[in-house]
Amino acid sequence: MASNSMLKDRIRVAQELLERVDKLCSRQPCEVEGRAKLCSKLRAELRFLQKVEAGKVVIKESHLQSTNLTHLKAIVESAESLEDVVSVLHVFAYEGPHGQKQTLVVDVVANSGHTWVKAIGRKAEALHNIWQGRGQYGDKSVVHQAEDFLEASRQQPVQYSNPHIIFAFYNGVSSPMADRLREMGISVKGDIVAVNSVRGTEDEDREEESDEDEDEDGQCVEEQEGEDEGGEKNDDDEDEDDEDEDDSAIMHTRVDRDTIVASLSFPTEVKVDVCNRANLDITTLITYVSSLSHGRCHFAFKEVVLTEQAAxxxxxxxxxxxxxxxxxxxxFACHSAVQDFRIILDTLGGPGEKARAEELLARLRIVPDQPSERTKRLVTSSKVNRRSLMIFGTGDSLRAVTMTANSGFVRAAANQGVRYSVFIHQPRALTEGKEWRATPV
Incomplete structure (x- = not known):
């Protein structure tokens, strides 16, 4: 039977982690993608523990130490230690070495996308033995996973720089393994520990494996925690099945109850090659010169969308x-963007907006349309039109970050496998010519 004190401690930890996720998100400048997924996993863990407490499920004490709580806690603590966290449990798609489609779960994406963190809670001895080929069948070594991370990061540049990868070891890492990861270009966080008894660790791993196979009702603990109260699998988990299977050796391995004693030390800022080129699209050109953006926003317009933008x-x-x-x-701005901007300006712009437009255009380097090769492969649709292809494709060729309010195109292109480096902002329309019939507020 499970220890009552250990059970209560596990329940308390799960409840605290849910509260910490809420606080974490409130500290970030924007919504943290994947927050709901992380909370869903924590709630599933909590529901399972509460079933045990209520006597609905009978398990051994060792099973309390083999839940996902350690890994989830490591994710939360990693996120708390980094700046500008944009997502947790983010699934990236990439192409494998033989052209096959692969997916990779990154525990924490931070520093505006420039940092990827994998949080690892398994014991250093077990990790080292798997790396040396002495693990259980199907175990995937951390070094093998590092290769996957590096390949995926090369295919997911952020502002034309590959994300920096950190492997955070919350229960230590052997010195040889840490050295190998650093040679590969992976940053290692965590205590470097000596790996003493290979024989003892192998026996322990086998013991853990047999202990964790089934509870007294014959059902795997990990399967139970991944189900809701009706026995259904959580929807949030469906998009990461492949990676979860690959990482099951790390995610579900039993660790001591007090494994994670403190947050690891992360760099508050990762040095990256900042892109020093910006490509302005039509929405940005309009927003920059709009009267709304220059203090003339205290109006209620006849048009609902303009009133909303003013607010x-x-x-x-x-x-x-x-x-x-x-x-x-x-x-920079490409020919198509400037040409269409001038047409819109001539039709709707007021005197002040037109004057600001000339000042802005004088600051830009106007270049011919030169869409990148990958842009040419996109299939046109209602969201992917020729003009957008010219604008974003030119920015891609220039290796510039495209400034835009056209998030619809960015999402549509990403759905076709083309992710652009963009700076997305709120839109503002040309309103100077419509102020005469607007109501001051």
Whole structure:
């Protein structure tokens, strides 16, 4: 039977982790993608533990030490230690060495996408033995996983730089393994520990494996925790099945109850090659010169969308964000963007907006349309039109970050496997010519 004190401790930890995830998200500048997935896993763990407490499930004490809670706690602590966390449990798709489709789960994506973290809670001895080929059948070594991370990161550049990868070991890592990972270009966080008794660790691993196979009802503990109260699999887990199977040796291995004693020390800022080129699309050109962006936002317009944009501007000014991103960068705009911008400006722009447009265009380097090769492979649709292909494709060829409010195109292109380096902002329309019939607020 499971120890009552250990059970209560596990329940307390699960409840605290749920609260910490909420606090974590409130500290970040934007919504953390995958938060709901992480909370879902924690709630599934908590429901299972509460079933044990209520006597609905009978398990051995060793099974309490083999749940996903250690790995989930490592993810939360990793996220708490990093700046600008954008997602947790993020699934990246990439192409394997033989062209096959692969998926990879990154526990924490931070520093605006420039940092990927894998949190590892398994014992250093077990990890070392797997690396040396002495693990259980199907175990995937951390070094093998590092190769997958490196390949995926090469195919997922952020502002034309590959993400920096950190492997965070919450129960230590052997010195030879840490050295090998560093040679590969992986940053290693965690205590370096000596690996003494290979024989003892192998026996322990076999013992753990047999202990964890089934509870007294004959059902795998890990299977139970991945189900909701009705026995259904969580929807949030479906998109990471492949990676979960690959990482099951790490995620589900029993560790001591007090394994994670403190957060590891992460760099607060990772040095990356910052892209110093910006490509302005039509929506950015319009937003930059709009009267709404220059203090003329205290109106209720006849058009609902303009009234909404005015309210958004009163709440959060967009121009300072554009200026901050553009500062110190070489500014570009392609022929298609400038041509269509001038047509819109001539039709809808007021005198002030037109004057600001000339000042802005004088700052830009206007280049011919030159879409990148991967852009040419995109299939046109309602969201992927020729004009957008020219604008974003030119930015891609220039290796510039495209500034845009056109998030629809960015998502549609990503759905076709083409991810652009973008700076997305709120849109602002040309409104100066419509102020005469608007109502001041």
């Amino acid at each position: 958004q501007e009163r709440q959060e000014k967009v121009l300072p964000k554009l200026e901050a991103f553009m500062q110190g960068k070489e500014l």
